[in-house]
Amino acid sequence: MKKILTLVLVSALGGILTLGAYKLLLEPEQKPIIASNHNTSTYLPTNHVKSIYNVEEKANFVAAAESTVNAVVHVKNVSVGSSQMSIQDLFFGRNPNPQYRLGTGSGVIVDPSGYIITNNHVIKNSKELSVTLNNNKTYEAEIIGADPETDIAVLKIETDEDLPVVNFGDxxxxxxxxxxxxxxxxxxxxxxxxxxxxxxxxxxxxxxxxxxxxxxxxxxxxxxxxxxxxxxxxxxxxxxxxxxxxxxxxxxxxxxxxxxxxxxxxxxxxxxGNIQNGVLGVSILNKNSEEAKELGVNEIEGVYVSEVTRKSGAEKAGLKKGDIIKKLDHIEISKFEDLKGYLKTKRPKDVVNVKVLRDEEFLTIPVTISNIDIFSAEFMDMEFKDLSTDVKDKHNIPHGVRISKSNNKWLKNNLGITEGYIITKINDKKIESIQDISKLKEKYGDDYLENLKSLAFINRYGEKKEVIFK
Incomplete structure (x- = not known):
């Protein structure tokens, strides 16, 4: 055993002496490589890449939070709804007791005098509305206005002092x-x-x-x-x-x-006092539709104009069917939601520079935003829109207007008439456009049921029907 240990130690000692002699006598001298400020390499010193690696500049959450928290408020909404009618209520002819519901949300002070932006669904159906500031002071709030489509509402509280605000960014x-x-x-x-x-x-x-x-x-x-x-x-x-x-x-x-x-x-x-909605005046082809596949525009970057509305700013400016909208002002347009979102920031009579691709040529065309009233008319608790020429030709419809929205429960429950139906005649008068609807509204107003004698329409299956009211 001792002989084996002695042999191992001698072998190890010999290896160390051999390696040391090589390093000292045979290996060439290696000088360390030092990075120079004049190096032509494409790698940059980390202190120059501020937008990525400088932590202090990257995310100053403290400053942003401090400037915001005191301008964000708690919104409390007490709404009233009806409880379900019980057998006892039905038997004794009683109205069910109202049910009070408590809803909560947040809001943002955007004006020091007490104007607050919140969501419409936060304050919907409110009976009592209060706002609590971050310092725990509570105020009664008044609804100034709301837009259900964008889900934005504006509140106002009365205070004797200026309130902290959050400034709008772009x-x-x-x-x-x-x-x-x-x-x-x-x-x-x-x-x-x-x-x-x-x-x-x-x-x-x-x-x-x-x-x-x-x-x-x-x-x-x-x-x-x-x-x-x-x-x-x-x-x-x-x-x-x-x-x-x-x-x-x-x-x-x-x-x-x-x-x-x-x-x-x-x-x-x-x-x-209300929302100023404007429209460009074009219809956009859905990229997933059969028509888009047939035209080969499914893979385009931008949105394809399938129809230009009559009398619109787009028609007057010279936009055409087949144009591909690439940009509105400085905003790149790759899908319909890009276009829709930017137009929601515009009012009628605003001018938007529309960049289109037409016949492999780029054009920039100034278009004046049109009022939405020229594209729709309301009558009989329904909203109507004109039919495009393509729809008329495709389905062989000589005249008529389409129901785009309907709150008329009577027509829906009794005749099935609702969104998507086409009205072709009212009281034996041909309906050519929404201008005809506007004239009937001026003539009958809200008393249309008393004056409704006949109604001709086309349902969603393309079936033509007419109803005579006695």
């Missing part, structure tokens, strides 16, 4: 990947801040292509609705509105109305 300039803070009042707490990035823009949650949300991964929970989405400068770039969840709580994505849309709704309500 949501069009917000970029995917940019840091943002969601500030709200979830779970009836004082203002709470969460952080994330912008995940996407121009999101539509309904599939109706009527929305244009900013999507973020900042945690938003029940009670955050109506709160502020701000950038790292503390500027308001969105009003938190919805979450994507199967549980009702935050699981990864939240959605905000862009601040440019919210600001436009706010100014419309204050200046005009």
């Amino acid at each position: 949501s069009d300039q917000a970029q995917i990947g940019e840091w943002v803070l969601a500030v709200g009042n979830p779970f009836n707490l004082t203002s709470t801040v969460t952080a994330g990035i912008i995940s996407a823009k121009s999101r539509d949650l309904t599939g109706s292509r009527s929305q244009s949300f900013i999507q973020t991964d900042a945690a938003v929970n029940p009670g955050n609705s109506g709160g502020a989405l701000v950038n790292t400068n503390g500027e308001l770039i969105g009003i938190n509105t919805a979450i994507s969840s199967q549980t009702g709580s935050y699981v990864g994505y939240s959605f905000a109305v862009p601040s440019n849309i919210a600001r436009k709704i706010f100014m419309d309500i204050l200046e005009y």
